Amino acid sequence: MDKTTEQRDRATLEAMGRIFCSSRHKDAGKDEAWLCAQCRDTIEFTLERTAACPYGHVGNCQNCDIHCQQGEARERIREIMRFAAPRMTFLHPLMTAEYLRKKIRTRRA
Numbered sequence: 001m002d003k004t005t006e007q008r009d010r011a012t013l014e015a016m017g018r019i020f021c022s023s024r025h026k027d028a029g030k031d032e033a034w035l036c037a038q039c040r041d042t043i044e045f046t047l048e049r050t051a052a053c054p055y056g057h058v059g060n061c062q063n064c065d066i067h068c069q070q071g072e073a074r075e076r077i078r079e080i081m082r083f084a085a086p087r088m089t090f091l092h093p094l095m096t097a098e099y100l101r102k103k104i105r106t107r108r109a
Ligand SMILES: [Zn+2]
Pocket: 020, 021, 022, 024, 025, 028, 035, 036, 037, 038, 039, 040
């Protein structure tokens, strides 16, 4: 995975995490990207696993037979995505388009 892709994945996940975190973890302390420690951990873990995934999936291992992302962090990132994805359309239309395009591409592969 090249650096640009990784940076874009990070920006997308952080944007989703912020939507989720600002609603669900209102009272938690936030870092410089407005994420609490738990959401930050979830995103870092997901990026790490994404870099290791041969298909370059972003939190999308339910469509894949390898299941790079396991356990608690996988559940948390899925929860973040379920919560944030419908709201992303309004807040970050370009990022959502990029995410969906990628999802479609990896599905076809
Ligand atoms: Zn949070």
